[in-house]
Amino acid sequence: MFERFTQGARAVVKGAVVHAGRLGADAVDEGHLLLALFDQEGTRGSFALASLGAADRRESVERALEEARRRGGMSRADSDALAGLGIDLTEIVSRVEEAHGVGAMAGVGAGAGVGGAKGRGRWGGGVPFSREAKDTLSASLRMAIGRRHRSIGDEHLLLALASRGGVVAEILADHGVTVASVDRVLHGTPGEGRAAS
Structure with a gap:
């Protein structure tokens, strides 16, 4: 699949590896792709x-x-679901950090990324990619195919991140970046929803 990536998309993937290394993560996650x-x-x-x-x-x-x-x-959806069960995530984080230090739940050095999942497998050598990051790369291919594009650009990576749900999609939406808004800016058309999930 990497051969279908444009130079810009390849730079994002390589940049994500750099961000993961800089942050001390054991795996490249969706957050690293977003930073790149x-x-x-x-x-x-x-x-x-x-x-x-x-x-x-x-x-x-x-x-x-x-x-x-x-x-x-x-x-936030996870936090809300826990709150529905009477579990206060903020309180849990506070207690864990009280006992183990600030950032103890971040998983740096333990293989956890934004999604908290340990990476399995490497793409192009070096730092492995988490399951979520690999799924995002696959979703970018589906985004390109769905738009009848021959290559996968960094815009398809952005669309995939915005469409998959979870922390990174929430952060993007909080900053005005959704599948619909990206499609509108790039193509003057409404988004195609969450089909790439």
Whole structure:
């Protein structure tokens, strides 16, 4: 599949590996892919992020990703589901950090990423990709095929991240980046929903 990636999409994948290494993660996760998308310039994905105002809010995105790591990769939907069972995720994080230090649930060095899943397998050598990151790469292929594009660009990676649900999709939506908004900016058409999940 990597041979179908444009130069920009390949740069995102390689950049995600760099971000994972810099953050001390044992696996590349969706958050690392998102950070690498923000590093791009002159690509369709960077154009979409800039047009939607998200490019200027990178620090906010990074804070949201860090907060999600502190929560062990739990999304707001996860937190709400736990709250429905009478479990306060904020209290759990506080107690764990009290006992084990700030960021103890982040999983750095333990293989957990934003999604909290340990990576299995490597793509192109080096740091392995988490199951969620690999699923995002596969979803980007489906995004490209669904739009009848021959190659996979960084815009397809952005669309895949926005469509899959979970922490990264929540963070993107909080910053105005959804499948519909990206499609509108790039193609002048409404999004195709969550078909790439």
